[in-house]
Amino acid sequence: MTEAPVALATTNWAGNHTYRATELHRPESLAELQETITNARQVRVLGSRHSFTAIGDSAELLSLEAMTSDRVDVSSDRRTVTVDAGLRYGELAAALHREGLALHNLASLPHISIAGAVATATHGSGVGNGNLATAVAGLELVTSSGELVRCARGDADFDGMVVGLGALGAVTRMTLDVEPAFDVQQRVFEQLPWDTLYGNLDEVLSAGYSVSLFTGLGPSVDMIWVKSRTDVAGSPAGDLFGAIEAATERHPLPGIDPAPTTAQLGSPGRWSDRLPHFRMGFTPSNGNEIQSEYLLPRTAGVEALEVLRSLAHRIRPLLQVCEIRTVAADELWMSTAYGEPTLGLHFTWLPAQAEVEELLVELEARLLPLGARPHWGKLFLADAATLAPRYPRHADFLALVDRLDPRRAFRNDWLERHVLDVG
Structure with missing residues (x-):
């Protein structure tokens, strides 16, 4: 028998969204899950609650922990x-x-x-x-x-x-x-001039197996985190296009204790202990923040970075840190990397929802014309009519939604606004 629904009064991980659901189901078997879903008018699955919007909200929620x-x-x-x-x-x-x-x-x-x-x-x-x-x-x-x-x-x-x-x-x-x-070693390089980055963007982003740039949009790029597989030659050491290797471990947010971060300084370790920025046993990231991210064609990378720097006076008062990273192209219909290699511009904001949303109006007005696709799990404003043309298989996805969920049980207001309602 399905466990009786329990009252739910909780927020997402960041605390910027309070779930409207009043019932949380915890089925213990596939049969119980099927029964619960069949009987629910509207329902969504509650995961680790690391989205920053109402994407995972509904009248009823399901936890699959059991x-x-x-x-x-x-x-x-x-x-x-x-x-x-x-x-x-x-x-x-x-x-x-x-x-x-x-x-x-x-x-x-x-x-x-x-x-x-x-x-x-x-x-x-x-x-x-x-x-x-x-x-x-x-x-x-x-x-x-x-x-x-x-x-x-x-x-x-x-x-x-x-x-x-x-x-x-x-x-x-x-x-x-x-x-x-496989094993990975991680090094951090500091203070890369913007002009050097512009002239060597692809080379910097290709300096390791996984590369992330962190910046507060100041005079230079603050840090480049380079994660290199030990079974592949070419791990940089000493300097990277003039950026100097950090002598001590760093946190992506300036001035924060690096204890929660994965080991740096070129010390080899298993893949799972180096590829994330943060260790499993610690509070992830800063823990008091809102996040947004926009994925653009890598060919528009320099132009997108120039947009950020031109808006730095607006962005910096609300910004904790901006991370720049890359994702290879794929063929998944609603993937933000569908069909082309992408450059991700990730923003960790101060927990100021209204002010961040006001800024996103201006930021999206400048980034969307460059082909930006917002990360589905993070805060953005663009509606379904704006985003649909960026996904060549969007109409096919809508048909798939209609076919697998004809009674519209898994829909919610967020999905209608940002994905399904194309007008």
């Missing part, structure tokens, strides 16, 4: 593993370590759930690294009719189902590509 274990089922060729979709990446990494396996990349935080990260095209960095959703080889989900649907790479709807924005059903299991475990 259905989630850290067991990984390794395929016979050891190229894929199948896991519960509610697992968090830090927990998955520990399970993969026991098997001598690794994912191709991780996001900056290991605290996020697999299903939520995949559904929103969340990513790490690296010119050759696709976002986390590109590792998905198969998935299972429960539709609003209670049907269990399985889909694998190569199936007709697969590329539309992976980055599903929670609009298609409750994802319960995922099969992910893996590879043999």
Whole structure:
């Protein structure tokens, strides 16, 4: 029997959104989950609550924690593993370590759930690294009719189902590509002149397996975090285009204790202990913030950076830090890297919602004409009519939503406004 709904009065991780739901279901089996979804008028799955908007809200919410274990089922060729979709990446990494396996990349935080990260095209960095959703080889989900649907790479709807924005059903299991475990070393370089970055943007972004630039939009780029695989030659040391290697460990936010961050100074360690910026056992990032991110064609990179610098006087009073990173192109219909290599401009804002939204009006007016696509899980303003033309398979995704959720149980106001209502 499905556990009786309980009262829900909680916020997202950042505290900038209070869930309107009054019922939280905690099914303990697939059958209970199917029953709950079938009986719910409107429902969404509650993950690690690391989105910054109402994307995950509904009249009723589902937690899959009671259905989630850290067991990984390794395929016979050891190229894929199948896991519960509610697992968090830090927990998955520990399970993969026991098997001598690794994912191709991780996001900056290991605290996020697999299903939520995949559904929103969340990513790490690296010119050759696709976002986390590109590792998905198969998935299972429960539709609003209670049907269990399985889909694998190569199936007709697969590329539309992976980055599903929670609009298609409750994802319960995922099969992910893996590879043999590898080690990474991380170095931080400081004070790169903007003109040097403009003249060597591709080279700087390609300086390691995963590269992130952090800036407060001051006179120079504050830090370049370079994560290099130890099984690949060419890890920089000493200086990087004139930026000098930091002599002590750094936090992405200036002046913050680096204790929560992953080890630096070129010390080799397992992939899962270096690819994220933050360690699993600590409060992620600053913990008191709002985040936005815009993914643009890499060919527009210098122009986009010039936009930020021209708006620095408006941005800096609300900015904690801006991170610049890259994502390889993919073919997932609603991925922010669909069809082209992208440059991500990520903003960690002060917790000032009204002021940030006012600034985003101006910021989006300058970035959207350059082809920017907002990160689905972070704060932005653009509506569905504006965003739809940026996704060549958008109409196909809408048809898939209608087919898998004909009674509209997984829809909410946020999805209507930003994804589904194209006018």
